[in-house]
Amino acid sequence: MAQRGIREFDAKRLLARFMPDYMPDFNYKGEVVLVGHDTDFDRLADQNPWLLDRKLVVKPDQLFGKRGLHGLVLLNVDFEQARKFIGSKMNSEVVIGGVSGRLDHFLIEPYIPHKEEYYVAIRASNDYDIIYFSTQGGISVESRWDQVIEIPVHVLQGLDGIDLKKAVADKAELRADQVASFLEALYRFYVDLGFTYLEINPFTLCDGSIVPLDLVAKLDDAEAYWQKKTWGDLEFPEPFGRALSREELYIKELDARTGASLKLTILNPSGRVWTMIAGGGASVIYTDTICDLGHSSELCNYGEYSGDPNTEDTYRYTCTILDLMTKSRHPQGKILLIGGAIANFTDVASTFKGIVMAIKEYQARLKEHGIKIYVRRGGPNYEEGLRLMRSLGEELGIPIDVYGPETHMTRIVPLALEKA
Numbered sequence: 001m002a003q004r005g006i007r008e009f010d011a012k013r014l015l016a017r018f019m020p021d022y023m024p025d026f027n028y029k030g031e032v033v034l035v036g037h038d039t040d041f042d043r044l045a046d047q048n049p050w051l052l053d054r055k056l057v058v059k060p061d062q063l064f065g066k067r068g069l070h071g072l073v074l075l076n077v078d079f080e081q082a083r084k085f086i087g088s089k090m091n092s093e094v095v096i097g098g099v100s101g102r103l104d105h106f107l108i109e110p111y112i113p114h115k116e117e118y119y120v121a122i123r124a125s126n127d128y129d130i131i132y133f134s135t136q137g138g139i140s141v142e143s144r145w146d147q148v149i150e151i152p153v154h155v156l157q158g159l160d161g162i163d164l165k166k167a168v169a170d171k172a173e174l175r176a177d178q179v180a181s182f183l184e185a186l187y188r189f190y191v192d193l194g195f196t197y198l199e200i201n202p203f204t205l206c207d208g209s210i211v212p213l214d215l216v217a218k219l220d221d222a223e224a225y226w227q228k229k230t231w232g233d234l235e236f237p238e239p240f241g242r243a244l245s246r247e248e249l250y251i252k253e254l255d256a257r258t259g260a261s262l263k264l265t266i267l268n269p270s271g272r273v274w275t276m277i278a279g280g281g282a283s284v285i286y287t288d289t290i291c292d293l294g295h296s297s298e299l300c301n302y303g304e305y306s307g308d309p310n311t312e313d314t315y316r317y318t319c320t321i322l323d324l325m326t327k328s329r330h331p332q333g334k335i336l337l338i339g340g341a342i343a344n345f346t347d348v349a350s351t352f353k354g355i356v357m358a359i360k361e362y363q364a365r366l367k368e369h370g371i372k373i374y375v376r377r378g379g380p381n382y383e384e385g386l387r388l389m390r391s392l393g394e395e396l397g398i399p400i401d402v403y404g405p406e407t408h409m410t411r412i413v414p415l416a417l418e419k420a
Contacts, residue, residue: 003196003218004236005063009034009107011217014193023185027209034061035106041083051079054110058082061107064096064240065216068139076111101241112211117202122187124196128152131183135171137202159184182210193230194223222280247320254316260309262317264301271300272330276321278340279306286339289410293417308346314354322358326365333370335416342405343379352385356392363396374412378405
């Protein structure tokens with residue numbers, strides 16, 4: 001499971017669209033717009049006439065918090081003022097929590113005058129999800145954490161046996177019924193739509209209806225296939241301050257054109273341990289193993305190739321990794337771990353043909369940089385795939401150690417690091 005942050009814009013649209021399925025009287029309309037570099041403001045106003053009729057709130061929407069404390073929230077303004085504010089801030093560089101980045105996306109929504117500010121959050125924690133609630137929400141909720149109620153929910157039992165009204169009665173008082181109904185609906189929404197973290201701080205009541213004012217959310221990207229209809233065209237933006245490299249952009253574009261999953265994040269290009277792991281879960285396990293063995297500072301990348309990529313896509317993915325590996329030398333040489341669990345449906349021989357093609361193309365550079373390759377794989381046609389890799393090592397004179405499903409999945413990690 002990889003927790004990926006999403007924009008407030010997308011989270012509020014999901015909330016407006018699906019929460020009424022769990023709480024029929026939830027009537028938040030999701031009136032939000034997202035503004036980027038190329039946004040046509042006149043067209044935006046034509047498509048969303050409420051922008052011209054309402055007082056507005058403007059704030060960056062780039063996966064960072066404390067926006068008000070950094071002077072990046074504009075309240076109670078008209079559309080023209082919002083437009084000028086965005087124009088003055090767009091592409092400006094700011095430092096948030098020690099991270100420097102440029103502002104390139106803003107959210108505009110209606111301004112809601114309010115007095116009450118409530119806090120709610122749900123997060124995943126091992127076998128439990130934890131629901132947090134407070135009637136003392138807002139920017140200073142951390143300083144009043146003793147006012148926050150924590151309600152553990154076992155992931156297998158759900159809300160069965162939990163009296164939410166009783167749990168919040170001391171805090172919510174006259175609104176206990178409404179708050180309990182909202183927490184129950186929000187938790188079911190959180191589970192069914194694949195969230196791993198959801199925080200609304202604050203939400204308020206407007207004419208008796210619940211309105212989310214500020215929202216932070218993360219999704220489990222492993223649910224992308226199952227949530228295709230509910231998530232729609234939702235994107236996972238990069239963390240604030242992180243610009244994609246040319247190679248990361250290339251793999252992202254390649255991933256968008258295929259039904260398989262191709263992911264690449266460059267961590268330390270000057271390190272010596274590179275990975276090419278089949279499967280999202282396996283990539284986490286391999287990364288954890290490398291770090292547990294004390295080599296986190298040498299880990300160069302994180303990523304995966306999975307979902308039965310064809311030979312051509314695997315070839316292009318491998319070429320990208322090998323090109324990155326051979327851009328600079330390391331005094332101790334470099335290691336490439338080609339690993340994975342036992343595949344369910346990925347044709348191992350087909351993917352390994354792509355890997356073989358790439359290694360043949362880069363053979364001279366691999367030898368020049370002293371690269372050693374360790375392979376562990378199982379699944380459909382794995383025997384043929386491993387045979388191809390063994391033959392390749394003998395043919396090219398490149399050290400390639402090959403292991404099948406009889407070897408523990410991550411055994412190649414200590415073997416590689418001990419020999420290196």
